[in-house]
Amino acid sequence: MNYNWNWGIFWQAAPGGQGTYAQALLSGLMFTLAVGLLAWIMALILGSIVGTVRTTPSKWAVRIGNGYVELFRNIPLLVQMYMWYFVIPEFLPGPIGSYIKSMPNEPFVTAVICLGFFTSARVAEQVRAGINSLPRGQSMAGTAMGLTPTQTYMKVILPQAFRIIIPPMTSEFLNVIKNSSVALYIGVMELTAQARSMQEFSFQVFEAFSAATLLYVAINVIVLNLMRFIENRTRVPGLIAVGGAKIAGH
Amino acid sequence: MFGNFDFDVIARTWKYLFFTGMTFTVELTLMAMVGGIIFGTILALGRLSHFKWLAMICATYVNGIRSVPLVLVIFWFYFLVPYIGAWVIGSPTPIPVGAFTSSLVTFILFEAAYYCEIMRAGIQSISRGQVMAGQALGMTYFQNMGNIVLPQAFRNMIPILLTQTIVLFQDVSLVSILSITDFVGAARKIAERDGRQAEMYLFVGIVYFVICLSLSMLVKQLQRRVAIVR
Numbered sequence: 001m002n003y004n005w006n007w008g009i010f011w012q013a014a015p016g017g018q019g020t021y022a023q024a025l026l027s028g029l030m031f032t033l034a035v036g037l038l039a040w041i042m043a044l045i046l047g048s049i050v051g052t053v054r055t056t057p058s059k060w061a062v063r064i065g066n067g068y069v070e071l072f073r074n075i076p077l078l079v080q081m082y083m084w085y086f087v088i089p090e091f092l093p094g095p096i097g098s099y100i101k102s103m104p105n106e107p108f109v110t111a112v113i114c115l116g117f118f119t120s121a122r123v124a125e126q127v128r129a130g131i132n133s134l135p136r137g138q139s140m141a142g143t144a145m146g147l148t149p150t151q152t153y154m155k156v157i158l159p160q161a162f163r164i165i166i167p168p169m170t171s172e173f174l175n176v177i178k179n180s181s182v183a184l185y186i187g188v189m190e191l192t193a194q195a196r197s198m199q200e201f202s203f204q205v206f207e208a209f210s211a212a213t214l215l216y217v218a219i220n221v222i223v224l225n226l227m228r229f230i231e232n233r234t235r236v237p238g239l240i241a242v243g244g245a246k247i248a249g250h
Numbered sequence: 251m252f253g254n255f256d257f258d259v260i261a262r263t264w265k266y267l268f269f270t271g272m273t274f275t276v277e278l279t280l281m282a283m284v285g286g287i288i289f290g291t292i293l294a295l296g297r298l299s300h301f302k303w304l305a306m307i308c309a310t311y312v313n314g315i316r317s318v319p320l321v322l323v324i325f326w327f328y329f330l331v332p333y334i335g336a337w338v339i340g341s342p343t344p345i346p347v348g349a350f351t352s353s354l355v356t357f358i359l360f361e362a363a364y365y366c367e368i369m370r371a372g373i374q375s376i377s378r379g380q381v382m383a384g385q386a387l388g389m390t391y392f393q394n395m396g397n398i399v400l401p402q403a404f405r406n407m408i409p410i411l412l413t414q415t416i417v418l419f420q421d422v423s424l425v426s427i428l429s430i431t432d433f434v435g436a437a438r439k440i441a442e443r444d445g446r447q448a449e450m451y452l453f454v455g456i457v458y459f460v461i462c463l464s465l466s467m468l469v470k471q472l473q474r475r476v477a478i479v480r
Contacts, residue, residue: 074466075462076421080455090255182319184427192319192321199329217317
């Protein structure tokens with residue numbers, strides 16, 4: 001093993017005149033968090049709608065919801081990224097397509113949209129599992145009380161379902177942060193991409209990837225503890241922990 | 251809508267895409283699945299071990315791997331494997347390792363963490379009475395695990411293990427960052443050579459969708475068939 005360790009590398013100037021390597025990694029971290037959080041907001045909204053729709057009695061709505069989930073779960077995230085980046089603009093009408101292609105931060109926007117849709121399918125699966133794990137009596141009681149179906153969902157079903165699925169949703173949130181690394185394939189300079197470019201310019205492979213790994217682990221630890229706190233505060237009285245859907249993935 | 255599209259590019263290159271690219275993807279998926287399930291089962295046994303230190307090492311490994319993105323792990327091992335190889339052989343310089351070996355090692359070690367969690371859940375779902383009955387018959391730990399617990403746990407978990415393998419099949423696409431010619435890598439080479447990204451990636455997306463959807467439907471059917479009736 002004759003590898004030249006040089007941990008001082010982080011305080012040396014990075015090429016591009018933007019400051020040190022440490023600052024470059026931090027800017028990567030910011031991009032990772034920005035892509036992850038924006039995509040997460042989008043996924044929560046879309047996923048909740050699709051997941052709820054999949055539990056309604058309407059057959060065709062359930063079918064559309066199932067199709068939505070299957071579409072986003074059966075294409076690799078990387079290929080979806082390429083499709084949003086290269087294919088979708090071709091389908092949009094001329095001026096919109098060329099406007100999108102000439103946006104300065106197009107890779108960032110594309111990454112958020114792609115990751116948002118991808119994660120929304122997974123969120124939808126969790127929301128559906130959460131709603132289905134509630135006893136049927138809950139919605140029957142709502143109907144018996146004279147609530148409309150919308151009121152039953154808004155006031156009885158969803159508030160319980162969302163609290164039940166906090167643990168699986170936590171891992172989905174960590175997934176969206178990790179999956180934001182796929183944005184580097186279309187040129188977003190997030191954390192992994194910054195570590196890679198640091199390795200290419202400085203040849204300090206293991207320092208660069210160690211730093212990135214530590215940052216990812218730190219995000220994980222912080223999020224897990226925060227969510228454990230929220231989970232304890234919002235636990236539904238009288239229920240033992242009921243899991244969400246067991247879905248494979250990263 | 252398809253006015254500017256030139257699907258002839260696919261007719262010209264499909265042999266390359268499937269025979270070079272898809273073959274690599276499928277081979278890597280199958281070998282990583284076998285290696286990952288074996289190593290993952292060992293990790294699961296380690297996590298459930300009575301030796302605290304062993305359980306802790308395995309848990310740290312699994313949680314560590316699970317908290318970093320696959321892309322970063324691919325980079326790690328791409329640079330690390332030559333050094334590990336040098337260390338194993340005792341050579342003073344890093345030994346060059348082929349793209350296939352490097353990515354195979356990566357995927358076995360990475361997916362093992364996920365297979366481990368599945369196998370752990372499977373082992374824990376076996377009732378304690380089964381283990382106790384084995385002990386009462388005078389079986390050793392390994393006889394008990396090998397003859398009683400693991401066969402049942404494995405059978406219960408086959409559908410989830412296969413679903414994870416579909417995810418692995420999709421994840422193999424990420425190795426194209428190392429200029430490896432997997433299915434996506436092959437498509438990217440052609441797309442960049444001919445400037446036909448839109449057609450190529452649309453085609454790649456459809457191929458993946460058809461394969462993965464059929465596989466997951468097969469898994470659902472299998473799930474109904476292997477379920478142990480209690």
